[in-house]
Amino acid sequence: xxxxxxxxxxxxxxxxxxxxxxxxxxxxxxxxxxxxxxxxxxxxxxxxxxxxxxxxxxxxxxxxxxxxxxxxxxxxxxxxxxxxxxxxxxxxxxxxxxxxxxxxxxxxxxxxxxxxxxxxxxxxxxxxxxxxxxxxxxxxxxxxxxxxxxxxxxxxxxxxxxxxxxxxxxxxxxxxxxxxxxxxxxxxxxxxxxxxxxxxxxxxxxxxxxxxxxxxxxxxxxxxxxxxxxxxxxxxxxxxxxxxxxxxxxxxxxxxxxxxxxxxxxxxxxxxxxxxxxxxxxxxxxxxxxxxxxxxxxxxxxxxxxxxxxxxxxxxxxxxxxxxxxxxxxxxxxxxxxxxxxxxxxxxxxxxxxxxxxxxxxxxxxxxxxxxxxxxxxxxxxxxxxxxxxxxxxxxxxxxxxxxxxxxxxxxxxxxxxxxxxxxxxxxxxxxxxxxxxxxxxxxxxxxxxxxxxxxxx
Numbered sequence: 001x002x003x004x005x006x007x008x009x010x011x012x013x014x015x016x017x018x019x020x021x022x023x024x025x026x027x028x029x030x031x032x033x034x035x036x037x038x039x040x041x042x043x044x045x046x047x048x049x050x051x052x053x054x055x056x057x058x059x060x061x062x063x064x065x066x067x068x069x070x071x072x073x074x075x076x077x078x079x080x081x082x083x084x085x086x087x088x089x090x091x092x093x094x095x096x097x098x099x100x101x102x103x104x105x106x107x108x109x110x111x112x113x114x115x116x117x118x119x120x121x122x123x124x125x126x127x128x129x130x131x132x133x134x135x136x137x138x139x140x141x142x143x144x145x146x147x148x149x150x151x152x153x154x155x156x157x158x159x160x161x162x163x164x165x166x167x168x169x170x171x172x173x174x175x176x177x178x179x180x181x182x183x184x185x186x187x188x189x190x191x192x193x194x195x196x197x198x199x200x201x202x203x204x205x206x207x208x209x210x211x212x213x214x215x216x217x218x219x220x221x222x223x224x225x226x227x228x229x230x231x232x233x234x235x236x237x238x239x240x241x242x243x244x245x246x247x248x249x250x251x252x253x254x255x256x257x258x259x260x261x262x263x264x265x266x267x268x269x270x271x272x273x274x275x276x277x278x279x280x281x282x283x284x285x286x287x288x289x290x291x292x293x294x295x296x297x298x299x300x301x302x303x304x305x306x307x308x309x310x311x312x313x314x315x316x317x318x319x320x321x322x323x324x325x326x327x328x329x330x331x332x333x334x335x336x337x338x339x340x341x342x343x344x345x346x347x348x349x350x351x352x353x354x355x356x357x358x359x360x361x362x363x364x365x366x367x368x369x370x371x372x373x374x375x376x377x378x379x380x381x382x383x384x385x386x387x388x389x390x391x392x393x394x395x396x397x398x399x400x401x402x403x404x405x406x407x408x409x410x411x412x413x414x415x416x417x418x419x420x421x422x423x424x425x426x427x428x429x430x431x432x433x434x435x436x437x438x439x440x441x442x443x444x445x446x447x448x449x450x451x452x453x454x455x456x457x458x
Contacts, residue, residue, distance in 0.1 A: 010126075011086060013039060015107045016115035017100055018457035024095030029104050030457065031112055032120055036087040037076075042110040044074055048089075053078035061091065063106045070099055084120050085127030118454025122447075125439060132439030132450070133161045136393060139454050140223065145274045149222040151386045160389050161396070162438050164212065168403070169434050171205050176427045179420045199411050206407040212391060213400050218384050219392035221306075225274035226378065229302045231329075232311035233321060237339040240361040241311065242279040245270070263297055271375045272383075278305065299328075307377060308334045309370075314358065315343035318351075326351060335373055341365060395446075399433045406430035 013033025019026070031039055040048045045059040054077055061069040073092040082088040093103045108114060116122075118139070125135045137156035144150040155161070175198055230238040246266055268277040280298035302308045310329055312322060326336070335355040338348055342360040357373050359366030375383075384390050391397055410426040435441035 011035075013112045014115035014119055014123075015039070015104065015112035016120070016457040017104055018090070018120075019095075019100075021097050021100070022095075023097070026092050027095045027100040027103075029091040029093065029100070029107060030115075030120060031089040031091070031107060032082070032084045032086050032115075032123060033112070034087060035111060036089050039107060039110045039112050040074070040076075040089045043106050044072075048074075048076060051076055053081065061093065061103050061106055064109060069102050069106050070094055072103070080127070080129075083129065084123040085129045086123060115456060116451075117456050118451035118458060121454060121458055122451050130157075131159075131162050132442060133165070133396070133437055134159060135439075136395075136450060137161075138458065140392060142455070142458065145225060146222065146269070146272050148272060148383060149392070152219065152222050152384070152390045152392055155387075155389060156392075161391065164389060165434050165437050168205055168209060169431055171201065172407075172427055172431055172434070175201060176424065176431065179424050179427060195414055199414055202407050202411050202414075206404050206411075209400050209404050209407075212389065213397055213404070215384070215388075215390045216392070216394075216397045217380065219390045220394075221273065221378060222384075222390065223392035225276065226306040227278060227304070228268065228270075228275040228307045228309065228374075229278045229280060229305035230309050230311060231280055231298065231302045231325070233313075233319060233325070236311040236313045237361045238279050238311050239264075241309070241337070241339065241359075242266070242277060244361045244364060244367070245277065263301055271371055271378075273378065275307075302329075306333060307374065310334055310336050310353070311339050312336060313340055314338040314345040314348065315340045317346060318349050326353065329353065333377065335370070335377060337370065395450075396437050399437050402433040403430040406433065 011034030013031065013035040015029060015031040018028045018030045037048050043061050043063075044057075045062060046057060051057060055075075057074050057076065058071070059074060060071050063069055070093045075090040075092065077088040077090075079086040079088065091103060091107070093100060121130075121135050121138050124130050125132060130138075134157050137153050140153040141150065141157060144153050178198065230242060232238055242264070245268055264279040266277050268275040278301055280301050308329060310326065312318065331353055334353055335357060336351050336353045338345075338356070338358040339361055341358050342363045342365065348356075348358070355373055355377060357366060357370050359370055391400070406426045406429040410423055410430070413423045413426065432441045436446070
């Protein structure tokens with residue numbers, strides 16, 4: 001079922017299973033809306049009318065014919081002290097897809113409507129319990145794949161981003177009031193601040209917004225993870241390194257050149273981050289059509305990857321084809337890896353890449369140094385601290401960029417003495433862009449796009 005933003009009906013009663021489907025000890029069905037307690041009274045073995053809020057009660061769920069469906073614990077929360085801000089009931093029944101579905105069907109038959117994806121959080125947003133940035137943080141909290149992403153989502157859910165946006169809005173509103181006064185009372189000669197002071201304030205606000213935008217580099221890493229591509233000539237140990245990093249026999253290892261013909265992928269957790277690890281076909285001059293296609297895909301993979309490990313055979317030295325390959329590598333995201341150091345080898349020749357390490361995929365020697373180097377390449381200024389505000393959502397980044405551009409146009413207009421009535425449009429655009437982040441200026445299409453990513457029950 002897709003979430004479609006309907007005209008909001010305050011208090012409409014909806015219900016859904018809020019725990020993952022499948023076998024488990026307990027499952028939870030949530031009911032929220034102005035008729036939540038009426039629905040609860042129809043299905044629960046005890047009257048809810050006199051029960052105090054935020055209490056737990058044992059009883060049975062019964063269907064319309066009076067037959068017992070399940071023994072449950074029922075949690076009762078009177079609005080506005082609930083997640084949605086409405087009267088809410090959470091039924092804790094026995095886990096298992098069949099029994100949970102029967103309890104939900106009983107609740108729906110008693111008058112609740114099946115909730116759409118994200119509808120409980122949508123209710124929380126519409127009822128002022130959270131703003132839009134916090135609502136998005138709920139989904140990011142659920143989807144977090146590492147501790148860094150979890151901390152970033154938690155900070156946003158607690159209002160860290162919203163507080164910063166509100167601060168920008170407050171400062172811009174002060175500037176907007178001055179411009180409006182100049183427009184409305186030009187003959188009065190009002191001067192709450194000089195032109196230079198206003199431009200300085202706007203530049204300060206813009207710089208702070210740009211600083212927040214720059215955090216998206218780290219935020220994207222936290223939210224989406226990275227692609228790590230193993231590249232090199234045949235038989236340099238790419239597949240061996242993949243198996244070593246994964247601690248399992250994922251790729252076929254053979255002394256026969258050209259064993260890997262296509263890209264082999266797996267997921268790797270390294271230094272607390274999630275990577276899509278790709279082992280590619282050995283790059284060399286080949287006549288075989290299938291191998292040529294594998295090499296083409298290898299080149300495409302390392303061109304699109306976030307990080308590249310270029311493997312070189314320490315026991316063989318630098319091959320002429322590798323010199324050509326090194327020249328193709330993007331230095332900012334490439335780590336040259338001398339592999340097979342457990343075999344006899346000469347001194348390594350100089351390589352024109354900023355990051356070079358030596359390892360043995362067979363003995364695991366040098367892996368710690370490789371992981372440290374990966375960390376240093378991934379993070380431009382070190383990993384974000386737990387208290388650092390990081391934006392992870394491309395929608396927020398684009399809205400901030402729009403606000404920055406509006407501020408830049410405003411400053412340019414002030415310095416070239418454009419009439420204030422034209423400049424008020426720019427500051428309104430900046431305020432509108434910032435408002436879209438926290439939901440004060442948001443279209444129905446954007447709401448639909450945001451909440452359609454949520455799971456049913458949240």
